[in-house]
Amino acid sequence: xxxxxxxxLLAMLFALxxxxxxxxxxxxxxxxxxxxxxxxxxATEAESEDTSxxxxxxxxxxxxxxVDGEPVAGGTLLIGSTQVPRHLNGTVQSGYATAVPGTQLNxxxxxxDENFEPQPYLAESWEIADDGLxxxxxxxxxxxxxxxxxxxxxDVAFSIITARDNHPFATMFAPVTGVxxxxxxxxxxxxxxxxxxxLLAMSPGLLPIIPKHIFDDGQDxxxxxxxxxxxxxxxxxxxxxxxxxxxxxxxRFEDFFIPDRPYLDEIIIEITPDPTNIVLGLENGTTDLSAxxxxxxxxxxxxxxxxxVTTADGHExxxxxxxxxxxxxxxxxxxxxxxxxxxxxxxxxxxxDTIDQGTTFPTPTGIAPASPFHxxxxxxxxxxxxxxxxxxxxxxxxxxxxxxxIDYIPGTAQSAYAEYVVQALEDIGxxxxxxVSPDFPxxxxxxxxxxxxxxxxxxxxxxxPVIGVHRTYLSDNxxxxxxxxxxxxxxxDVDQILAEAGxxxxxxxxxxxxxxxxDIVAEDVPIHFLTxxxxxxxxxxxxxxxxxxxWGHMAPMHEVWLAQ
Amino acid sequence: xxxxxxxxxxxxxxxxxxxxxxxxxxxxxxxDPAVVIAGESGAASPETLAQVRADYGLDKPFVTQLGIxxxxxxxxxxxxxFFFGRSVTSLIADRLWPTVLLxxxxxxxxxxxxxxxxxxxxxxxxxxxxxAVTVLALIGYSMPVFWTGILLVILFASVLKILxxxxxxxxxxxxxxxxxWLDVARHLVLPALTLGVIYLxxxxxxxxxxxxxxxxxxxxxxxxxxxxxxKVVVYKHxxxxxxxxxxxxxxxxxxxxxxGALLVETVFNWPGLGRLAFDSILRRDTPVLLGVxxxxxxxxxxxxxxxxxxxxVIDPRIxxxxxxxxxxxxx
Numbered sequence: 001x002x003x004x005x006x007x008x009l010l011a012m013l014f015a016l017x018x019x020x021x022x023x024x025x026x027x028x029x030x031x032x033x034x035x036x037x038x039x040x041x042x043a044t045e046a047e048s049e050d051t052s053x054x055x056x057x058x059x060x061x062x063x064x065x066x067v068d069g070e071p072v073a074g075g076t077l078l079i080g081s082t083q084v085p086r087h088l089n090g091t092v093q094s095g096y097a098t099a100v101p102g103t104q105l106n107x108x109x110x111x112x113d114e115n116f117e118p119q120p121y122l123a124e125s126w127e128i129a130d131d132g133l134x135x136x137x138x139x140x141x142x143x144x145x146x147x148x149x150x151x152x153x154x155d156v157a158f159s160i161i162t163a164r165d166n167h168p169f170a171t172m173f174a175p176v177t178g179v180x181x182x183x184x185x186x187x188x189x190x191x192x193x194x195x196x197x198x199l200l201a202m203s204p205g206l207l208p209i210i211p212k213h214i215f216d217d218g219q220d221x222x223x224x225x226x227x228x229x230x231x232x233x234x235x236x237x238x239x240x241x242x243x244x245x246x247x248x249x250x251x252r253f254e255d256f257f258i259p260d261r262p263y264l265d266e267i268i269i270e271i272t273p274d275p276t277n278i279v280l281g282l283e284n285g286t287t288d289l290s291a292x293x294x295x296x297x298x299x300x301x302x303x304x305x306x307x308x309v310t311t312a313d314g315h316e317x318x319x320x321x322x323x324x325x326x327x328x329x330x331x332x333x334x335x336x337x338x339x340x341x342x343x344x345x346x347x348x349x350x351x352x353d354t355i356d357q358g359t360t361f362p363t364p365t366g367i368a369p370a371s372p373f374h375x376x377x378x379x380x381x382x383x384x385x386x387x388x389x390x391x392x393x394x395x396x397x398x399x400x401x402x403x404x405x406i407d408y409i410p411g412t413a414q415s416a417y418a419e420y421v422v423q424a425l426e427d428i429g430x431x432x433x434x435x436v437s438p439d440f441p442x443x444x445x446x447x448x449x450x451x452x453x454x455x456x457x458x459x460x461x462x463x464x465p466v467i468g469v470h471r472t473y474l475s476d477n478x479x480x481x482x483x484x485x486x487x488x489x490x491x492x493d494v495d496q497i498l499a500e501a502g503x504x505x506x507x508x509x510x511x512x513x514x515x516x517x518x519d520i521v522a523e524d525v526p527i528h529f530l531t532x533x534x535x536x537x538x539x540x541x542x543x544x545x546x547x548x549x550x551w552g553h554m555a556p557m558h559e560v561w562l563a564q
Numbered sequence: 565x566x567x568x569x570x571x572x573x574x575x576x577x578x579x580x581x582x583x584x585x586x587x588x589x590x591x592x593x594x595x596d597p598a599v600v601i602a603g604e605s606g607a608a609s610p611e612t613l614a615q616v617r618a619d620y621g622l623d624k625p626f627v628t629q630l631g632i633x634x635x636x637x638x639x640x641x642x643x644x645x646f647f648f649g650r651s652v653t654s655l656i657a658d659r660l661w662p663t664v665l666l667x668x669x670x671x672x673x674x675x676x677x678x679x680x681x682x683x684x685x686x687x688x689x690x691x692x693x694x695x696a697v698t699v700l701a702l703i704g705y706s707m708p709v710f711w712t713g714i715l716l717v718i719l720f721a722s723v724l725k726i727l728x729x730x731x732x733x734x735x736x737x738x739x740x741x742x743x744x745w746l747d748v749a750r751h752l753v754l755p756a757l758t759l760g761v762i763y764l765x766x767x768x769x770x771x772x773x774x775x776x777x778x779x780x781x782x783x784x785x786x787x788x789x790x791x792x793x794x795k796v797v798v799y800k801h802x803x804x805x806x807x808x809x810x811x812x813x814x815x816x817x818x819x820x821x822x823x824g825a826l827l828v829e830t831v832f833n834w835p836g837l838g839r840l841a842f843d844s845i846l847r848r849d850t851p852v853l854l855g856v857x858x859x860x861x862x863x864x865x866x867x868x869x870x871x872x873x874x875x876x877v878i879d880p881r882i883x884x885x886x887x888x889x890x891x892x893x894x895x
Contacts, residue, residue, distance in 0.1 A: 078735060084843070086604065086647055094605040168605035168612060223619075223649045243658070244648055245843065246835045247735060268735050272833040273843070276714075277730045280721040439846055440603055441595020448599075460606055471607065479610045482602055 071544065075562035076266040079553070080278035080290035084245045084271055087227035090208040091159050092166040094462075096318075099205035099554040101248045104267055105146075105233035106208030107257070109137050109156065110199065112550050116317065116372050118199050122151065122209055122234070122257070132194025132505045137187045143257035145211045146238040151257075153179075153187035155234075158212035160189060166221050169467050172201035194503040196510065197466035203317070205554035206463065209234045236262040236558035246271055262558035282308050282538050288562075289546065291315070291537040291553055295413045296359040302538045309543075312359075315535035315552030319368025319461025319468065322360070322414065324406075324421060324528040329488035330453050332402055336524065337395035342454075343528040344391065345428045346421055347383035352531045355416050360531035365518040367469055368461045368532060370550070373511055375518035380529075388428045399429035407435045407455035409443055414456040417530065421454070444482040458533070459483055465514060466502045473521065474498060489526035575865045582861045583637065583854060587630050590850050596622055597646035597848045604647075620646050633854070642858070643851035647844075652855040655840065660859065662732055663836035667818075667825050669752055670760035675814060677760075678767025679807055685768070686775035686806075687798060697768065705765035709824050713758040713831035720754060727753050730833040755832040759824050763817065767810050775806040804878055811878065815871030819864045 083097035090102040109123040118126070123137040143151040157179035164173035175195045180188040189198065201207060214232050215224060226232070231239040236258070237250035248269040252262055270287070272278060275294030281287030283305060291314075293299055302310045324346060326333045333339060348362040364380035367373050392402070406421055408414040422432045435452065437443035446452050462468030471477055475490040494517060501513035521527070537553075539546050542563040547553050598616040602608030617623045621632065636643055642652035681701070685694035704712075717729045728734065728751045739747070778784065779802055787797045826838030837856050844853040 086601075087649060094607065096606075097604065168602070168607045168609070170609050228648070228650065243835075245839070246731070246833075249735075270731065270735055272730055273830055273839065274833065277717070277833055280717070280729065284721060284725065439595070441599045441846075441848055442593070444599045444603055445595045462606065468607075481608050481610055481613060482599065483607055 069563075071263055071559075071561040072564060073260070073263045073561070074265050075263075075564075076268060077264050077543070077557065077560060077562065078286070078288045079267065079269045080281050080287040080292060081269050081271050082273060082275055082278070082292040085248075086244070088231050088233075088239070088242065089210060089221070089224065089227035090205060091163045091210055092222045092227070094168045094206070096554060101242075101250065101269055102208055103204040103235065103551075103553075103555050104237040104250050104557060105231060105235045105239055106204075106210060107143070107151075107234040107236070107556065108204040108207050108209060109139075109202040111555065112200070112203060112317065114316075114550060116200070116550060118202075121204070122156075123202075126199075128196075128199075128505065132196075132503070133191050135189040135191070135198055137189070139185045139187065140257050141185065143234065144255050145232050145234050146253055147211070147214075147232045148255070149211060149213055150184070151209060151211075151234050152184040153181040154184070155209055155212045156187040157181050158216060159207060159209045160187075162210070162215070162221050163207055167206075169201075169206070169462065171466050171470065172197065172206060194505050195466075196505050196507075197464035197502065200317070200463035201467065203463060203551055203554075204556055205551055206467075236556050237264075237267055240266075244271075256558070258558060262556075263561035264557065267557060279538075282540065285540055287540075288543055289537065289539040291535050293536050293538060296357050299359045299536045300357060307541060308538050309541065309546070310536065310538045311546075311548060312534035312536055314537060314546075314548035315550070315554070316368065316370030317461070317463045317550035318535065318552065318554070319371060319463075320458055320533055320535075321363055321366060321368060321461070322417065322456065322458045322530045322533060323366070324417075324530060325455055325457050325487050326526060326528075327450060327453050327486075327488060328490075328526050329450060332404065333453060335395050337391045338397070338402065339525040339528070341388040341391035341395075341428060342425060342430070343525050344382070344384045344388035345424045345430075346528055346530070347424065348528075348530045349383070351417060351420060355420060356413075356531065356533075359536065360533045363529050363532040364522070365529055366472065366521060366527065367465055367514060367518060371461060371465070372507075373465055373514040375515040377515075378518045378522050380522050385427055392428060392430075400431065402430045404430060404432045405435045405453045406432055407437065407443060407446060407452045409456065409458060410437045410439055412458070414458065417456045421456070447486050448480050448482040448484070450480075450486070450488065456530075465498075470498050470502065472527070473517075487526045489524070491520060491524060494520055571869075578865070579858060579861050580634070582857055583634060584630065586854055586857050587633060587850070588626075590845075590848070590853060591626055591629075593848070595848060597850070598622070600847045600849075601647070616646075633851075637858070642855040645849055645852045647847045647849045647852070652851050655852055656837065656855050656859055659835055659837045659840050662834060663822075663825055663829070663838060664863075665748075665752065666755055666759065666828070666834055666836055667821055669756040670763070670825075671814060671818075671821060673756055673760040674763035674767055675810060678764045679771045679803075679810060681764075681768035682771025682773075682810075683775055683798065683803060683806070686772045686779060689772075689776060698772075701765040701768045703765075704761045705769075707761070708827075709758055709762060710827045710831055712761055713755070713828055716754050716758055717831060729754060732835055751834075755828050755834050758831070759821070759828045762824070763814075763821065766813070766817075770813060771806055771810050774809045775802060778802045778806045808875065808878060811871055811874050815868050815874075818867035819860070822860050822863065 081100065083100065085097040085101060086093055088098060088102050088105060090098050090106065107122045109121060111119040111121040113119055122139055122143060124140045125138045127136045137156060139153060139156065145151055160173055160176060160179050164176050175191045175193050177190045177192050180190065182188065211232050214226055215221065228242055236253055236256045238253045240251050241247060241249035250267045252265050256262065275292050275298060278287055278290045278292055279294065279298045279302060282290060282302065293302065299310065302308050326339050328334055352360045352362045361369065363369055365375055365378045406418050408418040418434055422434060425432045437446060447455050459472060460468050471484050473489055473494050474485060475495055477485040478488060497513050497517045501510055501517065504510040504513060535552050544561045544563055545559045547555065547557050547560060549555050597620065598613040601616055602613060621629055633643065644651055645655055648655065681697050685697050688694055720727050721729050732748060732751050734747050784797060784802055787801050825836060826842055828834065829836045829838040830842060837859060841853055841856040844856065
């Protein structure tokens with residue numbers, strides 16, 4: 001083929017130079033590929049997502065972002081996201097993917113400020129009865145749905161009952177026995193027991209107010225065709241186009257009940273499976289805002305970019321916590337000493353500082369650090385290998401005697417956590433093997449079926465502890481479903497404290513109960529808490545009042561505006 | 565006529581096999597859509613899971629589920645997506661055109677450029693340019709599509725900011741029909757290039773070899789001997805015969821091209837069938853996945869029919885049903 005030697009030589013040199021050029025790009029290419037895989041799983045599991053994002057909506061007066069001068073109306077906000085919503089009706093579908101567009105399209109009774117305190121939204125005022133058995137909402141006058149029909153207490157009642165009967169977070173409205181509607185502006189929620197969590201359960205992402213006149217036609221709400229077609233909402237933006245895995249286009253609703261809001265003409269959510277594309281879009285200025293940034297490499301890269309603002313603020317209420325959980329029913333792991341030893345060997349500071357390069361924060365309890373119920377004084381295990389070895393010896397295990405397996409949610413950055421645990425346990429004489437599941441459903445089936453020994457997990461608080469915390473510890477919540485009590489942990493004191501805390505209306509007393517709960521769990525170690533992966537978000541320089549409230553992007557962006 | 569009937573029967577059998585095989589394989593995978601929906605929701609109760617399973621008929625025995633599905637498809641109903649709650653037909657309809665556009669462009673690009681390069685190099689097989697083309701083709705052939713894709717994304721995102729790297733439309737686009745087509749065309753360049761480059765390499769190698777062989781055959785010598793211009797000899801006499809193996813391989817490879825499209829669609833966020841199929845696997849969204857695979861099977865069948873037709877255009881001596889001739893040229 002290569003007849004004359006000189007040509008063969010030239011051709012080979014040419015080939016070599018091309019190969020060299022290709023290798024020069026190797027690092028970038030590898031990164032992009034890794035993130036791509038990570039991403040595909042993210043689309044399936046909202047909970048395991050370790051990206052970040054934000055929402056301005058915390059409160060009406062929330063001057064969260066840097067404001068240069070007077071807000072101006074107009075412009076299009078282009079949001080990049082990896083999250084594919086099933087549909088847009090948040091009364092029957094939880095999760096981040098639905099809530100981000102859902103909170104633009106629908107208003108909720110309440111907003112929340114950075115201290116988790118309720119603020120007026122559709123309800124201009126509200127009152128909890130002294131006995132805690134009813135909550136009265138007074139709705140704003142003149143609010144209308146996108147089709148012009150007035151928003152009344154009937155719609156609020158319909159939305160609450162729909163959520164109670166269909167929403168995956170059954171604990172949000174379980175005690176609701178009914179909603180009275182004495183007049184169009186007043187809704188009285190009746191409860192079978194005091195239920196302080198109901199306030200946070202009326203957050204934008206958890207209780208969108210949907211039109212009764214559209215949905216109350218006897219069809220199953222979970223599969224109602226109007227959940228994704230011809231959507232009529234109550235929020236600051238109305239739906240223009242919904243193409244669930246590529247684009248959601250929303251435009252300003254002129255008759256929104258807050259005067260002169262929203263500022264933006266249009267919000268476009270562009271959905272792409274690969275966070276690398278989103279990061280490139282932010283760098284190029286084609287994407288304005290995103291909380292789907294992928295792993296720490298992308299975050300660090302954006303932090304170095306002077307044209308992009310990167311922040312870990314926002315989304316605190318979601319409270320994601322990555323942890324190492326033990327199957328307490330396992331013969332070896334049923335020993336508290338063994339669990340404590342493992343906790344002493346696995347150093348959460350190392351994970352946060354070295355493996356995640358400072359993009360996550362060490363978190364010692366199961367209630368997220370920003371929550372008012374977080375116990376800042378919890379006594380937790382410090383990394384101490386000698387103590388760990390001593391504990392194992394006391395429990396009667398010889399060096400190398402224990403063999404364990406560890407699972408993790410596949411396709412996420414958690415693989416690095418699992419690999420670190422294998423190394424760390426080797427140092428105290430425990431041989432650990434990685435158990436790799438091909439995808440999320442496989443992992444979820446293993447863990448929810450109790451068919452595992454240890455797993456890295458990522459569980460979200462979802463606002464009030466009643467919604468996202470209790471489920472992991474209650475001994476009667478061992479129901480074979482992922483993100484319930486999958487550890488098999490049983491402690492009658494914990495059951496008792498959580499039952500009381502769920503009904504305690506006095507905030508200080510409630511905080512005390514949750515502090516005790518966190519102390520007991522820290523002592524029992526059914527779970528070794530590791531890190532909080534904040535919802536890192538990045539935005540371009542023209543984005544003002546960025547959505548960095550406690551619900552982040554899961555709240556209306558009616559205060560966001562674009563500098564011209 | 566008998567051949568046509570046999571062909572249709574064959575295709576139907578193939579499609580049925582695709583359905584049964586895929587249905588069984590998906591059924592064997594652990595985890596079901598109810599678990600995925602629980603994951604998406606961040607929580608679920610056993611009652612909701614049981615409800616989801618009952619709604620979608622997942623609590624019925626496997627054979628019953630399969631029977632119901634095949635019956636549905638026979639009536640032209642592809643069912644409803646577990647995940648989106650929308651009809652599979654509408655989900656596929658939205659994504660069919662982008663995939664056809666992507667695969668078609670890549671294929672035409674690869675064949676046209678590949679045959680041109682092959683012909684060019686075959687005419688002067690020892691020239692430096694010929695060697696360069698050969699080396700380039702080898703490199704193009706050795707690069708996996710996702711790799712080429714990611715390199716192009718990085719190049720065009722950070723260095724040459726002249727072409728869009730993601731999606732099919734500019735989301736803020738506002739213009740007329742013609743401008744809108746141009747917009748799609750701009751978005752199409754990189755994905756089609758990425759997908760086409762492997763096949764370009766193959767077709768250029770193939771057409772080069774075949775052209776070299778044809779140029780040495782007796783009838784070419786005759787053509788030259790009777791004083792025909794070299795251009796006429798090469799492009800009119802030789803090319804027609806040389807291109808037949810390329811068309812054969814292109815037809816056979818259509819399925820592989822579709823699976824390549826899956827990766828390219830993911831890298832470039834191209835809203836096509838491949839991405840839908842991939843996401844549907846992760847979501848255990850059986851009806852959508854089966855629907856897409858069915859579409860793919862149909863597309864492969866159609867591609868093979870088109871190949872047969874092309875043979876007749878290129879070489880009128882070949883007729884569908886004239887088995888012997890076709891077997892000979894496709895070796």
